[in-house]
Amino acid sequence: MLELKHDLRLAKTRDEHARMNFVSGLRAYVLNDMATGMRASYDAEVEPAFRRKARRAPKDGPEVHQAIRSNEFFKFYSSLRVTAQDMVWQSVFPPLERQRESLKKKAKALATRRPGKLKLDAQLEVPRSVSALDVHLMPGNYDGEYESEDLAAGSLYDNGLAVFSFGLMGQNLDDIGESISRFIKARYPKFKPAEILDLGCTIGHNTGSWKDTYPSAHVRGIDVAAPCLRYAHARAQAQNRAVDFEQMNATALKYVDASFDVVFSSMFLHEVPRKDIAKVLAEAYRVLKPGGLMLHMELPPNAQLSPYDAFYLDWDSSYNNEPYYKPFRDLVPQRLCRQAGFKSTNYVQFVVPSIAWFGEQAVTRAVAAQGAVDSDKTGRLSDGLQWYCFGAWK
Amino acid sequence: MTSKDKQPMRRNIRGGRPYFFADPATDKVLNMVVTLASEVWALRERVMAMEAIGAKRGAFKAGEVDAYEFPPALEQRMAGERQEFIANLFRVLGEQAEPKKTATAKKPAKKKKR
Ligand SMILES: C[S@@+](CC[C@H](N)C(=O)[O-])C[C@H]1O[C@@H](n2cnc3c(N)ncnc32)[C@H](O)[C@@H]1O
Numbered sequence: 001m002l003e004l005k006h007d008l009r010l011a012k013t014r015d016e017h018a019r020m021n022f023v024s025g026l027r028a029y030v031l032n033d034m035a036t037g038m039r040a041s042y043d044a045e046v047e048p049a050f051r052r053k054a055r056r057a058p059k060d061g062p063e064v065h066q067a068i069r070s071n072e073f074f075k076f077y078s079s080l081r082v083t084a085q086d087m088v089w090q091s092v093f094p095p096l097e098r099q100r101e102s103l104k105k106k107a108k109a110l111a112t113r114r115p116g117k118l119k120l121d122a123q124l125e126v127p128r129s130v131s132a133l134d135v136h137l138m139p140g141n142y143d144g145e146y147e148s149e150d151l152a153a154g155s156l157y158d159n160g161l162a163v164f165s166f167g168l169m170g171q172n173l174d175d176i177g178e179s180i181s182r183f184i185k186a187r188y189p190k191f192k193p194a195e196i197l198d199l200g201c202t203i204g205h206n207t208g209s210w211k212d213t214y215p216s217a218h219v220r221g222i223d224v225a226a227p228c229l230r231y232a233h234a235r236a237q238a239q240n241r242a243v244d245f246e247q248m249n250a251t252a253l254k255y256v257d258a259s260f261d262v263v264f265s266s267m268f269l270h271e272v273p274r275k276d277i278a279k280v281l282a283e284a285y286r287v288l289k290p291g292g293l294m295l296h297m298e299l300p301p302n303a304q305l306s307p308y309d310a311f312y313l314d315w316d317s318s319y320n321n322e323p324y325y326k327p328f329r330d331l332v333p334q335r336l337c338r339q340a341g342f343k344s345t346n347y348v349q350f351v352v353p354s355i356a357w358f359g360e361q362a363v364t365r366a367v368a369a370q371g372a373v374d375s376d377k378t379g380r381l382s383d384g385l386q387w388y389c390f391g392a393w394k
Numbered sequence: 395m396t397s398k399d400k401q402p403m404r405r406n407i408r409g410g411r412p413y414f415f416a417d418p419a420t421d422k423v424l425n426m427v428v429t430l431a432s433e434v435w436a437l438r439e440r441v442m443a444m445e446a447i448g449a450k451r452g453a454f455k456a457g458e459v460d461a462y463e464f465p466p467a468l469e470q471r472m473a474g475e476r477q478e479f480i481a482n483l484f485r486v487l488g489e490q491a492e493p494k495k496t497a498t499a500k501k502p503a504k505k506k507k508r
Contacts, residue, residue: 018436018438019436079413097403
């Protein structure tokens, strides 16, 4: 399993370490080997049976889902994936519970170290889409607090993600931010953003890469979850990154119009209810300066995927406590941007190769040749992955 | 510096978890098997660590454990324990095979000695 590289990482006993290694390995097995097996079983049995009955191929993700539900391979894949997901968080609880006190002390000491700022808003009402749900089966979710000044939820997420990602999200879990910000810089060399905002930043793991890519920019991350932001702040200090974090709802930003050159988010919109997504994009438009770029890294939209790949990504929506995931992926990004006020001609979308997987050169190569979205590697945490993102220039 | 309001973190999933097999018991058993596998793996890592430490300290040479053969007496004892281990593993199936005991049964079923 991936070792966190910063000072807030938890100390683990030999056995705790081994259990984390096991869960990481189990997830790699389920998401690579078993996923391949399930696809083979689909091609050999499920799809032909569907064709015999319907005299056509399944037309979308839900039809594939319906057809595959009774398949034994699907059941084992799914049951094991849920088990592994649960074990990710369970593997972190024992060392975390033991070190909560020392973690808090470390964070306090780190807070004085660098110029990054933290601004919390005790009055902010956390939306029910966060406060009433354990997203991806994570007990307590992002906002769960168990004492005053708590940051345990951030540590659970950071250490859990290290187990969860089995190395596919980069050595500092910042592969998304790194790959995409480098891509933008290579693709638009004349674009020099001075103010950058990351929406739904959680523990700021992908916020910091924007600072690395554009060192002179002022980089800020916002989220509704206080314990994650406290942790994000300490984590950024531990990594010597001057990034500010503020507690805010992305549907009602407290910034004045035309404040930012880049409004970014990653893995965020799919956890937001539909009615709020429109508000978030409208807010992004409002706070962008003319000539600024809105960019959302996301799971690819269903309309751009084959029925099987759509089903495969929608799995999370049905079984991983991600109720907003499929509804979001059913939307058409071009239309979303237009409705938020962006000109259709200013729409952009990219498929960016993961630096962690393909190395830095791949990003420069990708600038020259854009790949298609419809690939079973896009947005899927498995070997050879690439990140999808869409947005628009204002 | 313990804060007065400190509580243990919640570890169960709000809303529960999904099941896939016709009987959720199958999912639960699978979960147990995987949890067990995780513990077996933890033991293996521990043994590997001990071997590596032992070799580093000169307690034995690298590869010595793999080459080791048990003396006959120890081999015999292990064979017995191994069978006990296996029987224990499948105990749950044995329970099913036994006739159901009712509360009024006069003679308690004889305990089988392994
Ligand atoms: C999946 S996480 C995003 C992770 C991170 N951006 C990344 O790159 O991996 C979603 C985050 O969005 C936050 N969130 C959800 N609704 C929000 C809202 N309306 N405004 C701001 N943050 C929100 C959650 O608290 C959570 O931290």
